[in-house]
Amino acid sequence: MTLLEIENLGVVYEEDGATIRAVDGVDLSVEPGETLGIVGESGSGKSTIIKSLIDILDSNGSVADGELRFKGDDLTQFSNEELNDRIRWKEISYIPQNAMASLDPVYRIGSQIVEVIQTHTEASERDAMDRAEELLNNVGLDSERLYDYPHELSGGQRQRAVIALALALEPSLILADEPTTGLDVVIQDEILKLLSEIQDEVNCAIVLVTHDMSVVAEVADKIAVMYGGRVMEFGRTSSVFNNSNHPYTIGLKNAFPSLERGSSKSRLVSIPGSPPDLRDPPMGCRFKARCPFATQECDSVEPPTVDVGDGQRAKCHYTDQATEFRQRGESSDV
Ligand code: ATP
Ligand code: MG
Numbered sequence: 001m002t003l004l005e006i007e008n009l010g011v012v013y014e015e016d017g018a019t020i021r022a023v024d025g026v027d028l029s030v031e032p033g034e035t036l037g038i039v040g041e042s043g044s045g046k047s048t049i050i051k052s053l054i055d056i057l058d059s060n061g062s063v064a065d066g067e068l069r070f071k072g073d074d075l076t077q078f079s080n081e082e083l084n085d086r087i088r089w090k091e092i093s094y095i096p097q098n099a100m101a102s103l104d105p106v107y108r109i110g111s112q113i114v115e116v117i118q119t120h121t122e123a124s125e126r127d128a129m130d131r132a133e134e135l136l137n138n139v140g141l142d143s144e145r146l147y148d149y150p151h152e153l154s155g156g157q158r159q160r161a162v163i164a165l166a167l168a169l170e171p172s173l174i175l176a177d178e179p180t181t182g183l184d185v186v187i188q189d190e191i192l193k194l195l196s197e198i199q200d201e202v203n204c205a206i207v208l209v210t211h212d213m214s215v216v217a218e219v220a221d222k223i224a225v226m227y228g229g230r231v232m233e234f235g236r237t238s239s240v241f242n243n244s245n246h247p248y249t250i251g252l253k254n255a256f257p258s259l260e261r262g263s264s265k266s267r268l269v270s271i272p273g274s275p276p277d278l279r280d281p282p283m284g285c286r287f288k289a290r291c292p293f294a295t296q297e298c299d300s301v302e303p304p305t306v307d308v309g310d311g312q313r314a315k316c317h318y319t320d321q322a323t324e325f326r327q328r329g330e331s332s333d334v
Helices: 046-053 080-087 109-120 125-138 143-147 155-167 185-202 213-219 237-242 247-255 296-300 319-331
Strands: 004-015 018-030 035-039 061-070 092-095 173-177 205-209 222-227 230-236 305-309 312-315
Touching: 004 046, 018 035, 018 046, 018 061, 018 222, 018 230, 035 046, 035 213, 046 061, 046 173, 046 205, 092 155, 109 125, 109 143, 109 155, 125 143, 125 155, 155 173, 155 185, 185 205, 185 213, 205 213, 213 237, 213 247, 222 237, 222 247, 230 237, 230 247, 247 319, 305 319
Parallel strands: 035 205, 035 222, 092 173, 173 205
Antiparallel strands: 004 018, 004 061, 222 230, 230 312, 305 312
């Protein structure tokens, strides 16, 4: 059974009397044990999608449309209590965009893990402490770290501790929001490797949010490319990279000329232009203003989501011209 099916998700934020449609008509799915990478530039709606799954949107945000089916249940129908009892930590855990934010500066690492375990299970203090130690060891931290405060750890160690916390109750899905941002490249690689190893061991699925194409290239089985609150392209990582069907994906790929992490060429070259105003999204295609291939049709008609084979789909009027777009994109001007 598919682990998670997001269907026609719409999320809005109310701000200053305006409605911001941060996520609009999003369909995504995650199979047990697989990694889905969500990429896209800042503001494209990545964090909003994963926060909506466990209902931790900012207070001015809400799910306006759609279903979030997890193991067959629609999460949007769960009350806060039901989410606490059945879903959060136990089934779905969350590594926030700012890892420090999930560690409390005034409690020792061990106590924080013990607290999560004891809040959600019947475990005794002793058993919870043993489990905390085992978890730290599993993420490559010494047992002594149990007694450290967050500020006593390096950035990489803190991120490991946060991962240990996320694993505490053996969830079947981990939502990781930019888990390596802000860490140096070597540490980033270690953390990504750790996530993959853990996944093999405990067989959990991961939704990994990042703006870095090289990160998803390394660890994701499937990729969703977000732009302006919509999924522009979705499919297996190799297909999305080698057979990109959306001009935005082609542009993103060219913005990372070398996908080898840490290479001098992997710096970000942004695609010219700015994202659409989500208070008043434009008609037609949301990417049209920045698309080198846009036509009048793109200006007025919303593109369909086209199935291009092998589960890959792209939201573009011109998927039949994708081969030409890719060639032109590589040669220069996208
Ligand atoms: P980043 O890469 O910068 O983390 P993101 O892809 O995670 O970006 P989101 O944080 O999901 O993007 O934001 C999507 C859109 O919703 C953006 O336009 C953002 O400005 C808006 N937004 C997010 N949170 C709020 C909020 N609490 N109130 C109003 N607008 C918000
Ligand atoms: Mg974000």
